[in-house]
Amino acid sequence: MSCFLTCVRFDDSTTDKKSKITGSVSVSGITCYTWGDVESLTSNFSRLIGSGGYSSIYLARLSGAKKAAFKVHVGSHRLYQVFRSELEILLRLQHPHIVKLLGYFDDSEETGALLLEYLPQGNLQEKLNHNSKQVLPWRNRTAIAFQVAQAMEHIHEKCSPQIVHGDIKSSNILLDKNLNCKLCDFGSARVGFSSMVQPSTTMSSPRSKQVRMIGSPGYTDPHYLRTGIASKKMDMYGFGVVVLELVSGKEAVSAKKGEMLVHTAAPLIHDICDLGANIAEEKVRQFLDPRLSKDSSLDIEEVKTMLGVAAFCLRSPPSLRPSASQVVQTLVQKIPSLSFLSCGKEA
Numbered sequence: 001m002s003c004f005l006t007c008v009r010f011d012d013s014t015t016d017k018k019s020k021i022t023g024s025v026s027v028s029g030i031t032c033y034t035w036g037d038v039e040s041l042t043s044n045f046s047r048l049i050g051s052g053g054y055s056s057i058y059l060a061r062l063s064g065a066k067k068a069a070f071k072v073h074v075g076s077h078r079l080y081q082v083f084r085s086e087l088e089i090l091l092r093l094q095h096p097h098i099v100k101l102l103g104y105f106d107d108s109e110e111t112g113a114l115l116l117e118y119l120p121q122g123n124l125q126e127k128l129n130h131n132s133k134q135v136l137p138w139r140n141r142t143a144i145a146f147q148v149a150q151a152m153e154h155i156h157e158k159c160s161p162q163i164v165h166g167d168i169k170s171s172n173i174l175l176d177k178n179l180n181c182k183l184c185d186f187g188s189a190r191v192g193f194s195s196m197v198q199p200s201t202t203m204s205s206p207r208s209k210q211v212r213m214i215g216s217p218g219y220t221d222p223h224y225l226r227t228g229i230a231s232k233k234m235d236m237y238g239f240g241v242v243v244l245e246l247v248s249g250k251e252a253v254s255a256k257k258g259e260m261l262v263h264t265a266a267p268l269i270h271d272i273c274d275l276g277a278n279i280a281e282e283k284v285r286q287f288l289d290p291r292l293s294k295d296s297s298l299d300i301e302e303v304k305t306m307l308g309v310a311a312f313c314l315r316s317p318p319s320l321r322p323s324a325s326q327v328v329q330t331l332v333q334k335i336p337s338l339s340f341l342s343c344g345k346e347a
C-alpha cells in the first residue's frame with residue numbers, strides 16, 4: 001500500500017509544498033489532487049457540510065456538476081497521521097455500503113484531504129433527531145441496520161488484513177438520496193494485528209501522549225475502556241447501540257439529561273435476553289420510537305428481532321457477542337421487509 005502511495009505522491013522535497021505542487025495525477029481511478037485543486041473544487045471552502053474531532057468536511061463540485069465531499073485535516077502532525085491512516089484503509093476498501101474514496105491531497109507533513117463521494121441525506125444521527133423534517137420509516141431503519149452489518153462483515157471477515165472500525169456510531173453512517181447507507185470515518189480504524197495490541201503506556205496515566213483511546217461517548221465498549229484492546233467485538237457493541245437508536249429514535253447520550261441509551265434500555269435488554277420472542281409486546285412498544293406508531297411498514301416481530309440483535313451485541317464478556325456475519329444472517333432470515341431492497345446478502 002505504501003508503495004502505491006509513493007508512486008502517486010509528488011516530489012515534495014522543496015519547502016513550500018502547497019505552492020509548488022501543480023497538476024493532479026490519477027492512478028487506478030483515485031486522483032491525487034494539488035492544494036490549488038482542493039481550494040478551487042471547494043470554492044475556497046465556502047460550504048462546510050460537517051465537522052468532527054479531526055477534520056472539517058466541505059462540499060466539492062467536480063466536473064459535470066457532480067458533487068463530492070472534501071474531508072480536510074489541517075494543522076498538526078497528529079491530525080495528519082489520522083488522515084494517512086484513513087487514506088491507507090480507504091484505498092483498500094470497496095463495498096457498496098462503505099463511503100467511496102475518489103481522490104486525495106497529501107503534503108506529507110501536516111495537511112491532508114480526502115475526496116469522498118457525497119451522501120446528500122447527511123448522517124443517521126441527524127436523520128433520527130426529533131427536529132428532522134422526515135421521520136425515518138421502519139423499513140429503512142431495518143435496511144440501514146442490515147447494510148451497516150454487511151459493511152462490518154466486509155471489514156471484519158472479508159478483507160485481508162481484517163479491519164476494526166473502532167468508532168461505530170450513528171454520525172458515522174451516511175445516507176444517500178434513497179436512504180441507503182454507507183459507513184464512513186475510518187480515522188480510528190485498526191488493521192490486522194494492530195487491533196490486538198494493548199497500548200504500551202499505562203492506560204491510567206492521563207499525561208500519556210502515546211495512547212489514543214478510540215470510540216465515542218455512549219458507544220464505547222466497557223471492555224475496551226478497561227483493557228484498551230480494540231477488537232471486532234467492540235465494533236459489535238457500537239452496532240448494538242446504533243440498533244437501539246434505530247428502534248427508539250433516542251440519542252446514544254441524551255443531550256438534555258446526559259443519560260446513556262444503554263442504561264435506559266438495560267431492563268428491556270435484560271428481559272429480552274431472558275425471554276427472547278416471548279417478551280411482552282407492551283414493553284417493546286414502550287421503548288419504540290413513538291413517531292413510528294402510524295408507520296404501515298412497522299412489524300412488531302421485526303422490532304423484537306432488532307432488539308434481540310442489539311441485546312446480543314451488547315453482551316459481556318465480548319466473546320458472547322455475535323459476529324457481523326451472524327447478524328447479517330439473522331436479519332435476512334427474520335426480517336422479511338428487507339426483501340424490498342434489491343440487494344442480496346452482499347448488496
Ligand SMILES: Nc1ncnc2c1ncn2[C@@H]1O[C@H](COP(=O)(O)OP(=O)(O)OP(=O)(O)O)[C@@H](O)[C@H]1O
Nearest residue numbers: 050051052053054055069116117118119123171185
Ligand atoms: N461523504 C460525505 N458526504 C456527506 N456528508 C459527510 C461526508 N463525510 C462526512 N460528512 C459529514 O461530516 C460529519 C463528520 O465526518 P467524519 O465523522 O468523517 O469526521 P471526523 O473528523 O472523522 O469526526 P469524528 O469526530 O467522528 O472522528 C459526518 O457525520 C457527516 O455529517
